[in-house]
Amino acid sequence: HAAHQVPAERPSARAPSSAAQQPGQKEFVNMDVSLLLFYLFWFVGNYYYNVWNKLACNETGGKDGGLAVTVSVMQLAVCAVYAILLWIFGYNPVSLFGLQAPTKQPRPNISISDVLSMMALVVCYTGAHCAGVVTLNAGSVAFGQIVKAAEPVFSAVVNTVVYSKSPSLAKWLCLPLIVGGVAISTLKPNYTGGYSIEMDQTALLAGSVCNLFAAFKGSENKKMIETPGLKDRLGSVGNQFGMTNVLALLVSIPLMLLMEGANWPKFVELFKSSPTFRFNLIMSGIAFYVYNELATMTIKQTGAVTASVANTAKRAFIIVGVALALGKELRYEEKVGATVAIGAVMLYSLVDHINPFGKKEAHAKKL
Numbered sequence: 001h002a003a004h005q006v007p008a009e010r011p012s013a014r015a016p017s018s019a020a021q022q023p024g025q026k027e028f029v030n031m032d033v034s035l036l037l038f039y040l041f042w043f044v045g046n047y048y049y050n051v052w053n054k055l056a057c058n059e060t061g062g063k064d065g066g067l068a069v070t071v072s073v074m075q076l077a078v079c080a081v082y083a084i085l086l087w088i089f090g091y092n093p094v095s096l097f098g099l100q101a102p103t104k105q106p107r108p109n110i111s112i113s114d115v116l117s118m119m120a121l122v123v124c125y126t127g128a129h130c131a132g133v134v135t136l137n138a139g140s141v142a143f144g145q146i147v148k149a150a151e152p153v154f155s156a157v158v159n160t161v162v163y164s165k166s167p168s169l170a171k172w173l174c175l176p177l178i179v180g181g182v183a184i185s186t187l188k189p190n191y192t193g194g195y196s197i198e199m200d201q202t203a204l205l206a207g208s209v210c211n212l213f214a215a216f217k218g219s220e221n222k223k224m225i226e227t228p229g230l231k232d233r234l235g236s237v238g239n240q241f242g243m244t245n246v247l248a249l250l251v252s253i254p255l256m257l258l259m260e261g262a263n264w265p266k267f268v269e270l271f272k273s274s275p276t277f278r279f280n281l282i283m284s285g286i287a288f289y290v291y292n293e294l295a296t297m298t299i300k301q302t303g304a305v306t307a308s309v310a311n312t313a314k315r316a317f318i319i320v321g322v323a324l325a326l327g328k329e330l331r332y333e334e335k336v337g338a339t340v341a342i343g344a345v346m347l348y349s350l351v352d353h354i355n356p357f358g359k360k361e362a363h364a365k366k367l
Helices: 002-009 011-059 068-089 093-098 112-138 141-148 151-161 169-185 201-225 230-234 237-273 275-301 304-325 332-354 356-366
Strands: 187-189 195-197
Touching: 011 068, 011 093, 011 112, 011 141, 011 275, 011 304, 068 112, 068 237, 068 275, 093 275, 112 141, 112 201, 112 230, 112 237, 141 169, 141 201, 141 304, 141 332, 151 169, 151 201, 169 187, 169 332, 187 332, 230 237, 237 275, 304 332
Parallel strands: none
Antiparallel strands: 187 195
16 A cells, blocks of 8 residues: 555656656667567578578489589678678668668778688588588478487587587486487388388488587687687677678688589589579578578577577478478478477577576586
């Protein structure tokens, strides 16, 4: 009752308080709308990247075309050109997706030693992208995404063995569920009433290589950010991503020539003769660059946990959406496997925040 009497006794205090809150409330609403739009276009951008990438790979001959690595490197070429154009114009328009003004993006002021310190990250980024394209080219997009969902398994092992940063016991217990989900998705009923394993070995192997590089990439990215002064010389996260793509192109060209150099004339002829192929290749490169930037925008406004949950939801969105777009109906086992694997990845992302024992352990370490 006393709480209700305070505003009644001081009516003048209530009006200024309400007026003072209005600008903040408006700003909060605007921020929310921007964040939702960033999420929306991140999901949509990732969806279209998968569609355009798959269509481009199909036109090269698919798994047997011998041009999957070339497609991935040419996507990096599109990304590098896009990044250079941003530096030429000095502005990055990605914030327009959130109804915000374009942000300034001046050229990074880095040295040769800075470039060398970025090379570990660049190699991992290149390997993850190229292997990812090979994965999605070799098998169905759904199976490729399910395999790529197992990245936390590789991340846990790499961080423990290489960087001496083991995840919690609760996270380790989630890993068999992720692997189990991937395994379920490979099952196919046979005529005997049992199950046989149906999977593309190239997709599985390339997806595992992609996950391995991605695990190293995450840790190397953290190390690079912690390098004294490098973050300031790069100028922004956008510059870091742009520079990574330019260097990734330079690193990946020798790989492309080594693996698929003999097929280069075939690629050039296809690029010159097929407007559809040109469109799918160029747009997949642009979509790849933009959706990665939008993902970064969401992380800046939320945090790692929310980003992990969103990334998990995005993978489910991609599996269902691309399957519908390409007319590839998911088997019951693929649906179950995807649900188990993606659900386990979400649990992996959240378990330390909902596990009371994990919180007590973390608090004890701080003390």
